[in-house]
Amino acid sequence: MYKRLLASLLRWTLRLDVGINKVYPADFNPLYYTGGLSNLFLTILVLSGLFLFFYYVPSFNEAYVTVQYISDRVPYGQIIRGIHRYSADGFIIVILLHFFRNWFTERFRFSRDEPWISGMMLLVFAGFIGVTGYVLVWDQRAELLVVMTGNALAAIPWVGGWLRNLLFGGPGLTNLLLPRMLFLHVGPAVTLYIMLWWHYVRLRHPKVWPPAVWTLFSLGVVLLLSALIPAASQPQASPLAPPTRLAVDWFFLLPYVALKYLTPLWLIALATVIIVYGLYIPYQLPETRAELGLRESGIAQVIDANCTGCELCYYDCPYDAIVMVPTPHPGVTKAAQARKLLAIVLESRCVECGICIGACPFEALELPHFLEQDVEAKVLAACRS
């Protein structure tokens, strides 16, 4: 059931790719660069956020005023604020695209669970940062968000009130609230970069930046949006006129819309289930290669005698499964005798793709169950038939 669903989703994903590839050359297909695009948006966010940070004062009296000051008085403040708002939306959109695309194309298989897990963390953190950002403005929507979050957290049995106090600094609106939100906006944003390191650590040559065309396009769209639809606050929050309705940003505040239909406890349970399931995705299909209809090529093996320590396989292995170590002894062949390094395959990271075999000009690597002789025998059989 799940497998059939995944297969049809894969079919549609690839069909979409084919359609886009008809318009753009395959190298420029934006769907191949969703990761790089999210990095681009994150960079825009950090730069514009630094600018806003210089002016922002996290207190009930001044937060709203300083944000208005940025909009009205600071040169280009309105534009920068708009850039911050709209690139945040772009960020969450491309992250979700990245998530679904890699899910449907099964890019979590074999030893690729590490990027997947860190990616899920990045997604959760990005959503959280977005919500705290909406609170910082301290308009009526912000107040409503705080009240709704507080109520939802308080609905958790036993630990609910404690969690709410931890997040907001106490029951109700305390003076600690906005400084805490500011920290929870900036702190996790820094954490995103730590998670990104984790996201990339097993990837050689990650595509961290989109092609220039798409960089310029995204920048242009964000600029255009911030000029055409200026990012604006709602009326200032005040305890005298409590807000009644929520102006929704559909990309970040979707859970709060769900609160209209679900009790807080159900919403939190649902969110937990979704996140846990997301973390579980790479382990859901514990299929062996045989069940997938793939050959068992075996983990790549280094042939000690031939390895010259040239590092070509080390550079080409897409998953950093090859490390170069100081060689304990010289190799056997003439080219390998003067080597200083020796390639080692880390078995837990190898996905048996054989890219290192194609990289090696010295025949120092092999897939144990799919040797060069096997390929050449097949070629000979094909030529003779």
Add this chain to the structure above:
Amino acid sequence: MPELGSPPTPQSQSAPAPAGAAARRPKIVGFLCDWAVSADGIVREDGTMRELPNVTLIKVPCSGFIRPSWLEFALKNGADGTFVCGCPLGDCFNRLGNNLIQDRVTQMRRRLERQKVQPDRIATIYYGLHEQAQFVAAVREFSDRVAQLPAPPPAPAKKPAGVSPARPADAAPSGPAPAPEEP
């Protein structure tokens, strides 16, 4: 269809081409990535393609697995053309395999030019999992193109002396100098 160069014969020679292709069906060996075009339904049990019996497909774990020397090996052992099929460029399941083989084949075509082997006998084709019809069409086009190529120069005469080790010995290794026989 990247990497095939400009079509040598737009329409004028397409009429005699099928006759030629039928008379001398080019023997073609193709390397097919496991993650690229699905081989279900287009390949017979012995690896030849259903619609193009002169084409044999060899499945490999990733297009980046292929050593360019295997393509050369196929050409030297009687194949008239070889090609590599991987996932669409930029969408390799193993992230970079098809870009790597693309670069390697490009370099190899240059090398083959110096060895008087028509580089058009080698191609790279990139199609995704479900694009079987387009894949078969591309292979057919490649096969027709190989059929129209002039016969390869009599390389076997050079072969007993050993092709690659002999070259630096009798001529400078760079440039078009090693041209002992003209086809």
